[in-house]
Amino acid sequence: MLAFSLLLLYFSQICDGASPYQCPSCGNATVPFPLSTDPSCGRPDYAILCRQGNLELQALNGRYSIQRIDRESRNIVISSMPLAPASCTTLDAINPSPASGGSGGLVLNQSQAFNVTSSNTILFLNCSSILLRSPLNCSSSSVCHRYIDSTPSASACRGDNLCCSFTAGGSSTSHTIRTRTDGLGCSAYVSVVRMDQSLDPRQWSYGVELGWAPPRELQCGGEGDDCDTEDSSCRMDSTSGGFRCLCDPGYVWNSDEGVCSSTGLASGGAVLAAILATAIFVVHKRRSRRAMKRASRAQELALIMSNAGGGKTSRIFTAGEMKRATNNFSKERLLGTGGFGEVYKGTLDDGVVVAIKLAKLGNIKGRDQVINEVRVLSQVNHRNLVRIWGCCVDTGEPLVVYEYIPNGTLYEWLHVGRGFLDWRSRLRIALQTAEGLAYLHSAAYPPIYHRDVKSSNILLDNSLVARVCDFGLSRLAEPDLSHVSTCAQGTLGYLDPEYYRKYQLTDKSDVYSFGVVLLELVTSQKAIDFSRDQDDINLAMYVIARTERGDVMDVVDKRLLDFHNGDNAFEVVTRETIVGVVMLALNCLRESKDERPTMKEVSDELNYIIETYDTAEVYKF
Template identity: 40%
Template sequence: MATMRLKEMQKQLTRLTVLLVMALTAASQAQPGCPDSCGSVSSIPYPFGIGTSSVNGENCFLEKDLNLTCTDSTLYRGQGNVQILNISLAGKIDMLVHISKVCKNELLGGVKTQGNLPSLRTPAFAISSEDNKFVTVGCDTYGYLNTFRNGTQSSTGCLTRCDSIESVQSRQRSGNCTGIGCCQVDIPPGMKNISFQASTFKNFNSTSDIPECTNNEHTCDSKDHCRETLGSFECFCPDGLIGDGTREGGGCHTRQKADAFTKIIIGAGVGLIALFIGIFWLYLIYEKRKVFKLKQKFFQQNGGIILRQQLSTREDSSHTTTIFNAEELKKATNNFDESLIIGKGGYGTVFKGVLSNNKVVAIKKSKIVDQSQVQQFINEVIILSQINHRNVVKLLGCCLETEVPLLVYEFVNNGTLFDYLHNQGHRVNVSWKMRLRIATEAVAALSYLHSAASIPIRDVKTSNILLDDNYTAKVSDFGASRLVPIEQTEIATIVQGTFGYLDPEYMQSSQLTEKSDVYSFGVVLVELLTREKPFSFDKTEEKRSLTVHFLCSLKEDRLFDVLQVGLLDEENQQEIMEVAILAARCLRLIGEERPSMKEVTMELEGIQLTKKHLWINTGKNFEESQYLLHETQSSYEHGDSSGQQNIEYDSLREHELIDFGNGR
């Protein structure tokens, strides 16, 4: 609606009747406990309603679109400002909606259209085409009634045109809308979600081309930059100047000034970008240099310079120690991802890694290193890297750029002998033939380390004997692989999983010797015979220590009672008896009376080569066995009338309360 309006539209509201799409219920009353009137609206029938019921707390309305609000005795639709005048049982609602208007004195040229459009969203209602008309009032005015249906807009409307305002006023007084200063159209059925739009235009037959430039009714930056047009004006910049000529657009200015300004803007932008990039690169260089210096510090601290010097003087290059960089091992383990951990204990953590050449390796990340033992550590790394034995886990190299050196070994992927014997996941019947082969391979590696490599092993146990795909034994965790200080080695050896393998002589002398390794291997042999753990707190006192229980059973001629059930048969009786006697010799209390690792190797290899035959407990075998057994037992009974055969067992009992942690 434009400059002039009909009398019934003076309040800028118009009455609109809408039809309820859904059928109303037959009942004309509101729900129990719900208001049934508001101000002049005397009847609010269900499914309409206000709020919730005071009786049962349920909604007074059927659906959200039928929710009404009563504010200051005035009924509104929902929480909005659409006033409802009446609700009939015939399914019609009378409501007031805002009109659309535009003032002609706001028009400077061309067409003026209202910005914000009054609208009414009625997804559940349709505008009644019988009770409503769409009316446009004013001179040189047109109005639109827009609707949206399924995302598509459609419109209807009409246009008025007149030469004078008096014609409109006369029609307004008569109350008729005949087309002069006022027009109306029928509303199409089924319109929903409507909006009103009013516009006005210049009628050049009824108004004169106003001199906006002369009268200073323009938006140009200067009158000289304003040009009159038919019914309007335009801003421009004369030759030699650039710009749009408007006040808002910055007006007109010379090209040199514009170019200079543009250059300043571009220069400032490029400068800021260059400054940001420079600062960023300086930061990266600083961080890179910081990391580099830290790596250098660790490399020197861990004996890297010593290792390089010794490697450069070596004539034999057949077994080269690789010095890995930290980034290479970090990439190989996906930044030491926990999902790649294959071993964990008091000594540190072992990760599975894949090098850039696709070689699978085991990377040991220790917890601590004794700086006073760096020289010894470097010497052992060089020695260990030269070891080339099929039953020894190969040390491929190390990384010295980290706080604690990383050791890189060949990857052995079938677990440990301890897991194979004791863990529930491997509770399969391991044949005696396989056990004897594994024992022979392991002791051959230990003998090699003792004699050829002169490596102090110090930690022989089934969890340090790895198995490859063919169940070939490979000895690991020896020499520099622990990387713990000497004073901590003693504690680690007792506490971290070696309980039950420890040489009883160590309890008195605090010295670990090659014969200590022999004793520990004797425990390994007993594990292979019995498939029992070296020490179990959950067993009876006489059976807690596997070695004590084994030796007592052997002395009392009850060896077969302590063997694993089902292991013994007619073909392996002799071999099992010989291995049991060898284990007993390895377990003698006095280290000097134990065989050397080389002698143990020769005996096991001899047992393997012996032709299979039925073992008969002849007098000779019995006498030899008894002699060896009593000789073994005598080492536990050095003149003490009360006997000291339980020295080892008693010493173990003293450590029953030690916390083992989760180490190997």
């Protein structure tokens, strides 16, 4: 029994439980892998929302509250949309999004991994007679009548209105429960999960059950490409014909945790001693491997710092220096947190104030992003890129030390009320950011693609000079290749749709993201804002639609047009330069990357716009 107990103990150490890629809980709800509430965890094609402690699913016609998640059966249950007041029309049938092709009802994003399961019985309400020729059950015996008669909120659906029922879904391509309000279908629906017709309708389990397929191994660019998954390497996948991070010999893909797991141990009571010995060996080997990897990472960071380019001097800090600088990582020194870990304000022994990024303990992605950031920043030197001072390698997880930029992020200035930026300041920040990105694309060798350009990754100093930061997702380009093949990563609202579809990262992916930042500067609105109308949640789509209607000035922050001196000539120039920036942003946002300008061209155009504005400002009365 003692041996058996020891065996269980070792098994518990081998099988670590939660995935290292699992997202943190949302309120009281656990978010199992591969579901993703943030680009830093889970998988992007399993994205859900965590808003004020509640989980939601964003579909093409609206957001749907998530009632429950069942990891074992790989499904979630969402609430269907309620009926509009005093109407037999569900809210998602009214003004459907153009992205849904004009179809109302539940329309899932087909780029996501969710599908409608066959556990749903769909009750269609307020249907036209054309449905009598469909395979749906629209007879007087249909179960939909029981629902209408027993549900007060469905009183508007009573009378002579036709209703129908059918069992939905069941395949990986089932993405819709369609409604329409043009008299050629049904304007409302209700879904019941695993309907038991022997129960009273008030006891049915209402909602829409969605399933997800287990995730495959991560895609990669080719043999030798880095893999985020431990115990794996980039190899050709014979089943799909592409390259994936396939598990090394002795490991198998664990889709529930997104890791490569040991193939385990033999079984049989007669060889318990051998099993125990093997378990001890496996645990020891795994611990040794992890220790070797930690040592390897430390050597890698030290080598990177010793070979730092860009004319900078960087150094290796000790753990003691880091603890003194942050008062032992006091919470009072905490500047911010993210999926990667935490950032602290610190003061070095010589009085220099710095920012210190610490990867989360055991978070493989966070650790690798920190190392990647050291690799990138050690090769660059530009006034509009945050400067790295050094790193620390003798702690449990690597730390990176940066220059401290005291004036917050552009996001805070535009959206959190840190202060007001006038139009000239916004133009300067746009130009400085563009010059930093142009340097990464054109002057750095090999070229560097930032991959997460957004307003919260643009820091401002006390003179409002911009510094691009957070290079954890950045990739070094291959000089002779047109793109880098990699899984799409970035931030919702800024992510290049072509990169998302094709997994091909180029410099034009950063150009697209910068186009969104330009729109933030013009509008003072967020890239994604669910408080806007359904069709306007995405800022890029919102501005494009207004511009196509000829209403470009309607999206501009009106404070930028508040002229107290009544100088009409200067007002005209201001409006012209604002329109010029909007048009430049729309060029950056073109669907095809080949139609977008380079960051050098963007920088040149911004420089011309600023010269025009400054000339007018000099001669204004």
